[in-house]
Amino acid sequence: MASILYTAWAILNCMNNLIFKHLQASPTSCVFQAFLLSSSYLKANPKTSNPNVSKFFHIKWQPPNVNQVKLNFDGSVRNGMATIGFVILNEDGNPLFAANRKLGHTSVLVVEATALRDSLHTALLHQHPNLVVEGDSKLLTDCVQGRCQIPWRIRTLVNDIKALTLHFQSIIFSHIFQEANFIADRLALAAHTFTNPYVWFFCLPLLVSPAFQLNQLGEGVCRGFVF
Structure with missing residues (x-):
């Protein structure tokens, strides 16, 4: 439910920017805004009723060590x-x-x-x-x-x-x-x-x-x- 709300908010924000600021955004950027908001929320609220969710959420690219x-x-x-x-x-x-x-x-x-x-x-x-x-x-x-x-x-x-x-x-x-x-x-x-x-x-x-x-x-x- 939270991800739906964040996606809706990001779309609304992109629409407002287009109407009032004449700033055109791609669908990808709208989705990325929703992702950033969702990530911030989950980082601030790490508790979940399903302990297995976190290990499937944090798939990310890891930088190499120094000199690699x-x-x-x-x-x-x-x-x-x-x-x-x-x-x-x-x-x-x-x-x-x-x-x-x-x-x-x-x-x-x-x-x-x-x-x-x-x-x-x-x-x-x-x-x-x-x-x-x-x-x-x-x-x-x-x-x-x-x-x-x-x-x-x-x-x-x-x-x-x-x-x-x-x-x-x-x-x-x-x-x-x-x-x-x-x-x-x-x-x-x-x-x-x-x-x-x-x-x-x-x-x-x-x-x-x-x-x-x-x-x-x-x-x-x-x-x-x-x-």
Whole structure:
């Protein structure tokens, strides 16, 4: 009930800004305002009748340690067209490098593995020796860590990934929920609308801004949260 009220208040606030201040807001920004209000309320009122709720609410991106960088990658397939996106962030959560591109027609698992291989190669080229790697494909993470049998479709890609890991001083692989991987997710989705590959140094495209702000806020979201 509280989230419905916060959403209604955010929509009303956006309408008032448009009518009285001529400030136009996107639907995403309205939802984000509601999320901020809801987060503030829950932080100030942590008590709940269901003790299991909190562990599902605080899904969030965690910054790496000092002298490490974090690599988040993701893939997307829409109407058979595959795209990838990845970002390298420092201990303050600020972007060092980001990229996305189309791959053509392929499967979700292949696109995820390609995103990981390409992003590791980029991190190596940009001389980031201590790396924390996060993706939301549990199967791919298990394959790289040797916890399961590698599907034949990605066997060559996984071998390439393992070969690249040998060139880092330290590298840690972790599986995360999609809700903690929003920047890479938005980058991969954006590639569907681009004709050519894109790269960004020390910045991110505007359409990824809400995901970046969510990371910087550090409050966390519930499972299933979408922009």
